[in-house]
Amino acid sequence: MAREKNYGNPQLENKLRDRYYYVDDTKPEFLANVEKIGRTIAHMCYQCGTCTGSCPSAPRSSYRIRLFVRRAVLGLEEEALTDPDLWLCTTCYSCTDRCPRDIAPTDIIMAMRNLAFKWDIIPRNFLQTVQLIYKSGHGVPNNDVNRAARERLGLPRDPPTTHAYPEFIPGIQKILDHYKLKENADRMLAEEGK
Amino acid sequence: MSGNKHQYAFFLGCIAPNRYPGCEAAAIRTSAKVGIELLPLKGASCCPAPGAFGSIDLNVWYAMAARNVVLAEQMNMDITLICNGCYKSIWEVNHILKHNDELRDGVNEVLKEIDMEFKGTIDVWHLAELYYDPAICGVDKIRASVTRPLTGTKIAVHYGCHLMKPKKERHFGDTENPMWVDELVEALGAEAVQYRNKMQCCGAGGGVRGFDIVHSLDITNEKLINVKEVGADAITEVCPFCQLEYDRGQIEIAEKFGIKYGLPVLHFNELLGLAQGMSPQELALDLHAIDCKPFLEKIL
Numbered sequence: 001m002a003r004e005k006n007y008g009n010p011q012l013e014n015k016l017r018d019r020y021y022y023v024d025d026t027k028p029e030f031l032a033n034v035e036k037i038g039r040t041i042a043h044m045c046y047q048c049g050t051c052t053g054s055c056p057s058a059p060r061s062s063y064r065i066r067l068f069v070r071r072a073v074l075g076l077e078e079e080a081l082t083d084p085d086l087w088l089c090t091t092c093y094s095c096t097d098r099c100p101r102d103i104a105p106t107d108i109i110m111a112m113r114n115l116a117f118k119w120d121i122i123p124r125n126f127l128q129t130v131q132l133i134y135k136s137g138h139g140v141p142n143n144d145v146n147r148a149a150r151e152r153l154g155l156p157r158d159p160p161t162t163h164a165y166p167e168f169i170p171g172i173q174k175i176l177d178h179y180k181l182k183e184n185a186d187r188m189l190a191e192e193g194k
Numbered sequence: 195m196s197g198n199k200h201q202y203a204f205f206l207g208c209i210a211p212n213r214y215p216g217c218e219a220a221a222i223r224t225s226a227k228v229g230i231e232l233l234p235l236k237g238a239s240c241c242p243a244p245g246a247f248g249s250i251d252l253n254v255w256y257a258m259a260a261r262n263v264v265l266a267e268q269m270n271m272d273i274t275l276i277c278n279g280c281y282k283s284i285w286e287v288n289h290i291l292k293h294n295d296e297l298r299d300g301v302n303e304v305l306k307e308i309d310m311e312f313k314g315t316i317d318v319w320h321l322a323e324l325y326y327d328p329a330i331c332g333v334d335k336i337r338a339s340v341t342r343p344l345t346g347t348k349i350a351v352h353y354g355c356h357l358m359k360p361k362k363e364r365h366f367g368d369t370e371n372p373m374w375v376d377e378l379v380e381a382l383g384a385e386a387v388q389y390r391n392k393m394q395c396c397g398a399g400g401g402v403r404g405f406d407i408v409h410s411l412d413i414t415n416e417k418l419i420n421v422k423e424v425g426a427d428a429i430t431e432v433c434p435f436c437q438l439e440y441d442r443g444q445i446e447i448a449e450k451f452g453i454k455y456g457l458p459v460l461h462f463n464e465l466l467g468l469a470q471g472m473s474p475q476e477l478a479l480d481l482h483a484i485d486c487k488p489f490l491e492k493i494l
């Protein structure tokens with residue numbers, strides 16, 4: 001990180017310090033966490049901008065994937081995690097396919113979102129999906145109009161998923177409970193309601 | 195796969211069975227006509243949605259997807275599916291866990307609580323790639339199965355993102371201008387038209403549709419402009435979530451932006467069903483938000 005760059009000479013280091021990007025709250029462990037969770041090599045980025053140039057979200061918002069990669073490299077955790085643009089990535093992987101440094105910027109975003117969730121930063125609709133799956137096994141559950149249509153097609157009214165076999169739902173709930181996901185979703189949505 | 199018979203556990207996901215059941219019905223019937231048998235994967239759940247779950251906690255995403263894979267392992271059968279989002283979850287988690295001991299151990303610790311274990315004994319396929327694969331089916335066999343050619347129609351193929359990208363972790367080759375689904379469409383007698391920025395995302399993924407619908411629809415709108423420009427009669431895709439974004443999205447675009455396209459959106463399986471002689475009723479095309487009639491009039 002910028003802070004560690006030096007000439008091994010305290011006097012010279014002091015003199016040159018303002019030539020480097022220097023932020024007090026920079027956190028080197030942020031880069032390490034992003035790279036571990038995202039399973040990618042963010043530090044290889046040379047800021048060419050191919051990712052932003054490939055991004056369908058860039059032309060219609062202030063979201064810049066290159067900026068987020070830079071924030072990872074510089075350890076600017078708070079700046080990255082509190083920026084609402086973090087949620088404008090459609091995870092289309094165009095940037096990943098084109099990055100000349102073999103980085104997966106998409107997975108950098110996914111890692112940052114995982115870290116943001118630990119700070120209770122998460123769009124509310126994501127939490128509603130968790131609640132739906134906890135209840136029925138499906139993020140988009142069946143309904144009566146659809147049941148009637150299925151019957152017309154000669155399909156069972158409920159598909160042979162957790163819908164027709166609800167005995168599988170407790171297993172799903174155990175997995176979600178293991179990660180306290182339902183608990184956290186309920187809490188965050190309740191706080192929202194207040 | 196067991197023996198010479200091409201049998202697969204059919205992973206349904208959510209949007210196909212619960213919003214566009216015609217995709218499910220079409221998959222079962224069209225595959226049977228080319229010698230592929232789809233068996234129910236009992237007790238499967240949401241894949242789970244890679245945008246929402248992956249963003250919250252990748253570890254939960256791994257564990258939940260692994261549970262679905264294990265159900266197929268217990269049947270001793272490969273999985274096939276008809277949705278790019280499901281492919282991302284089921285194929286990718288299966289792939290990651292096969293090659294990453296640390297993550298697999300973590301997942302198995304959780305699965306142990308429900309008496310399951312991920313063993314890594316099966317593979318996962320998108321039905322479209324099985325249709326394209328000459329060892330399983332192939333374009334010629336698809337062509338031979340057609341009884342009502344879609345002659346005279348122009349169709350724009352939307353490949354979507356999560357089937358083929360990221361390319362270095364997949365096996366589909368070029369992701370800038372792929373043609374294999376176009377070849378499948380042409381085998382049905384239609385003309386597969388080329389349009390600007392073909393590989394651009396539909397705009398729905400990553401939770402963006404739920405987080406900021408206007409942003410999401412603006413991306414969809416750009417695709418629709420490009421498709422309309424080349425005079426396509428319909429869009430086809432291999433992902434019910436892309437289908438939802440284009441189909442219901444056109445209604446939302448009309449409401450929010452005041453632009454009307456009236457462009458029918460059909461899953462490749464629905465298109466194949468029509469070409470094999472299935473009726474619009476048998477495909478529940480009436481559940482589509484955008485009326486398919488202008489397209490159907492050209493072929494019926």
Ligand code: SF4
Binds near residue numbers: 051103
């Ligand atoms: S394309 Fe790769 S190297 Fe270039 S700025 Fe983006 S992440 Fe960095």
Ligand code: SF4
Binds near residue numbers: 054058089090
């Ligand atoms: S994956 Fe995300 S950041 Fe990358 S090009 Fe697509 S929308 Fe942009």
